[in-house]
Amino acid sequence: MNIAIPEKAQQTVQKTIKTTAHRGASSLAPENTLAAFMKAAELGCDWIEIDVQLSLDKVPMVIHDRTVDRCSNGSGAVAELALSSLKQLDAGQWFGQAFTEERIPTLAETLCLAKKNNLKVNIELKLYPQDDVQVLCERISEVITESQCIDTQLLFSSFNAEALKRMQNLQPQIRRGQLWEKIPTDALANLKEIDAYSVHCDYRFLTERQAQQLKQSDYQLYCYTPNQPALVEQHWGWGVDMMITDKPQAYRAILAYAS
Template identity: 65%
Template structure:
């Protein structure tokens, strides 16, 4: 897919380059699987967003929920299952028979994929009650170092500021983005503390005033999860840099955003 469209003699940027595939192209393939990531690359996305948490034996796994109940044929908490147990689960059949046998990927497998495809990866650090944040971050950092991936190919995000503080200490060269549903009043104090690169917020709670304030401080501004481009037509004019969406291909026909 071409990244530049010609119209009336003017070059216009294809808007899919301003989208991030939320858990891959998760409206067409099971979320957080290599199948969904492949579709993102095929659609022309430069960014993929994933969720990472630890297995009981300390392996960073790519899965969103704290249990495997919704997106696999198993049941139980991710944190109470070993890598071997998680790898035996079917993470595709719940979505469609076409994806029967699709496994839960590890972070290392996902990093290998984005390195091979020259895609960029937003790693959301999932923190649930009773999780050991320091251990999660240490294990993620170990895998990233072992993979040899370039720092500018990845971005950490989390709703838990402490996780981002930990990553700042462990891998300061990797950019950090604070996730919020609604941006709080103390936002800029937090962003300064973590030396943030980006702000990731629920598009439903963003307005032009807040967006302009964020851009005045030169942060990247990303919105989740607008699946209909018409819902966020005005947001591009507010300075929003990227839409994190389940349906990035819906943005492919847009121009000059």
């Protein structure tokens, strides 16, 4: 049976496929693991978002929290654990038995998987108070150069404007996105300073006026982390370009229903 969909609804459905898998398909597999990234690839996602910080021995690791406590069977700060110790941890069993012995991946491992599976990668530069922003950026830059990823396959994002400025110097050809929870009143001046490509903000605090101002200034606009498409129906009309979500499959379901 054919389902009649109003023209306006059809336009909305077309836009809903523009999603980034937040920490991979993190509703279907443990976040920031190779398993989650593979799930995203299997879903047909174009983009994954990952968090990168340094181990004790300055290896870029893909993990969000300052500590390993929540998403592994270990404990302690990532910055105080060497690569060899981090690789011994089980980063999957907390999510489900099927993911037992999943490991915390390095950035190098993640970029290798992304290249093989045609995934684009939004690399969030994750900084905590004790971290050295210059060292983090230098180590990430080295891994990216070694990976030989195509520039358009990557995007840097961060809440830390200094980190984005440093990446502008180290990898100027790779686009940069400023992360904000709430967009500040001086947003345009800040974006110009880092020659930003995109703005990434919490969908709950974005206003239509802010969205229109950013789009008129020719910035890409991404929202995090709406896991139900109904929460952001109006946002597409405001000009939002992409949703960063734990549940990209929910947005694909809308497309499948419409077809």
